[in-house]
Amino acid sequence: MKTLLVIKKQEYEWLIDLLPGVHPLLVPICNKPFIEFLVDFAILAGSDALRIVSDGVLGSVEHYCENGSRWGVEISYGSMRPADDIYTVIEKNRRFCLEERVIIISGFLFIRYNKKSEYASLFTSLPSGELLSCPHGSISLTGTSTTKTETPGTLPFSLAALDSIGKYYELSMEILRTGLTHYVIPGYSSEEDCYIGRNVIIQKSAEIIKPVIIGNNVQIMTNSIIDSNSVIGNNVIIDRESFISGSIVIGNTYIGEHLEVKNKIAAGNLLIDPESGTSIVMEDPHLLTAMTQSRVAGALLRRVVHALGATFLILLLLLPWLLLRPILGLQGKWKRKREQYFTRLPGKNVTLTNTTIECTGVLSALAKALSLDRFTLLFKVLSGKLALIGNQPLPVNPAIPLLPNTHAVYRPAVFSYAEAEEWPEIGIDTEIVEHYYAVHSDPLKDIAMTQKALFYRTH
Amino acid sequence: MNISEKTINNYTIISLKGILNASSAPKLKTYIAGMPDEQSLVIDLENVEFLDSSGLGALVGIARKKRTSRAVMKLARMNERVKKVFEITQAYTLFDIYDDVSAAAEV
Known part of the structure; x- marks a missing residue:
């Protein structure tokens, strides 16, 4: 089994302006890069090779995923032209698609799955053709089935299109509230609904309320409160007496003192309201600051x-x-x-x-x-x-x-x-x-x- | 740089071997110039060891020339070194790139 991921730049372009500096395929969802959810799904489906095809730049994705040896799957990369349809992409990757069954995931989609379900045998038995679709993409299968088992009435996975910052926020909150056990989430978890990364410093007076995900190298200073439904990314500092609730703090962000961030996405010096999609650039370096290396x-x-x-x-x-x-x-x-x-x-x-x-x-x-x-x-x-x-x-x-x-x-x-x-x-x-x-x-x-x-x- | 040629369907398959840079790019241009303008091409890049901006310029020039003559130029079997240059320059938006020569010569 192989998996072909076809993601056009125009499908994720909206994210480039909102979260600059992070490739949209590497945008973290509950502190896990988006592409890793797709890699996990491909592996669960029994794939031993995965090809990511896009008409956009994949350099940083390639740098992150490399050849896939970290996951025990072979990852390669391909290019396409913006006007190419799915059939042209398959033709352009014929050597990859030849001989084996191929799962084709087309579009900037999140696949809701459960790591405890059995997908490998399901995908070998399903007939070829389109399995699921939504206005922003689809999952289909090529090749003939090798085993014959009864096809289930409803498939044990579903699609969620990522087409706005609101959807991104909703999806993160959905995973945080109900789906943490369905996926492999980075971090240490001694109790349900609470994942904490490496090298995290939490001051005694700071308060953390579940469900919450905290990344690596995070400092939560005196009297800060990380309220429920919050995702704190890697390399984040929450300075003293700040209050974070129902918010996503993307990696490398500094949240200054005495700030209240409620139902927002904070990324560097950007504060985004997921409901309206509006964003504010914080000019004051003592409020929200991007921590980037100097050149x-x-x-x-x-x-x-x-x-x-x-x-x-x-x-x-x-x-x-x-x-x-x-x-x-x-x-x-x-x-x-x-x-x-x-x-x-x-x-x-x-x-x-x-x-x-x-x-x-x-x-x-x-x-x-x-x-x-x-x-x-x-x-x-x-x-x-x-x-x-x-x-x-x-x-x-x-x-x-x-x-x-x-x-x-x-x-x-x-x-x-x-x-x-x-x-x-x-x-x-x-x-x-x-x-x-x-x-x-x-x-x-x-x-x-x-x-x-x-x-x-x-x- | 070595250039070899074969025909599949109506496409001329040009296989390049070696280095495609400022010194070898004119050789490729001259070779292609010797063919009829309306002849569609597939350039097999599997054995290209190095590609620089001049080599890339030669490929862009050939593609543009073919387009004006209503012919097609496709690229096939890019290796990692070549792919890197196309990635940096975003030149892949200009070409149809296949992972298989016979697939490129079919469509």
Whole structure:
């Protein structure tokens, strides 16, 4: 038996904005990543191999699940295009689906099951075809049954679509109230309805009321109350005299002193109301704060290297710029346009002067070859507003005032990686090469890429 | 890089072996350019040991060229090293990727 999980990005996209920094397939439900519930179900159903197929990025899921050896099941990963239907996905994974029975779970679904039920023999005996479906997905089976047992009237599992933060909250509460014994929940449990992780510090005066789940490395300070129906994630600090009730505190969150969090989801510095779906960003670092690692050191080194590179280019190009700029200006071949561009910082823009040199005549060709059209932008590198090489600056569109989510690694720069690689400087092609170098570049490689960009612009 | 060719159904199967980078990408482009534009292709990447941005650029270029000629280009049997580059760059949204060459040459 094998299991094929087909989850399209558009089905879980809504979660990316609500809980940034966590891949939707790794979003914890009662402190257990969503994907682990599906892995558990696949194993209970008798699968020895599982393939996760998506049109979204699966890097962090792959990093977490690896090859599945931790669960004793072989996990592989596949890709699909957004428009692919389930039959195309099966064709694209024919080698995986060949010869054996395959359970196909399609959609961003939670499967309600009971770990004590017998699923392996059930799945070998069920006829092929769709077993269960809901508006957001289905479970189906391919291949012929190997054993013949009577098919039960109702199947011992059901589907719950995850399509809103309200559903996510309801599902977590449902598991917490009635289903804790149905699933394998992380943590130590000496009594029912209470799971506590490793390295948890609970002050004597703190009060904990069941049912509750507390993750690893949690500190619950003096006089705090963790009321019933609460899920506290890993690496959470609940500071003194705070009250948490009917709430989910996602991992790496700090809940400040004297706070009351009731029927909410707290994730980093976000406080989400599951009923309305609205969220508040807490600006005050002493209230709710995301505990994330700093990347300051690497960024500082890159900035220094880029500033040195820009200084060198300024010194090199200053004289040609002083000589050619006035001549080309008088000839009307030096055209300038000021535009607003996104910076790396959310909500902050930078005004850049775009220079175009009309390429007719020897002097303008020389100016273009020396990249004098970018000369003034080099000063923005010194002020830290641009990088020397990175992404093409994205112009601010009045219709979309915020930087689109697709640009997860965005470093606006004087020269772009696409120019350095002689890639087409438009659309998805540019994004591909920029994503590549966002991962593979380092400050020294950036200097080499700047040289390449200068060379290709010359030729 | 070694390039070998065979035909399944109406598809030409191009099997690549070795490194697909800046120095070998032109060889692949020239090889493909020697075929009729309307010929549909499946590129078998199982034995590609290394793929960089230039190699990826070559694949994108071939796919774009085939699309304008109303032909099809599919990729098959990506190994983990190649898959990693496609994952980082999100280039998988541009290609139809199969885990089996004969399945790719059928649809």
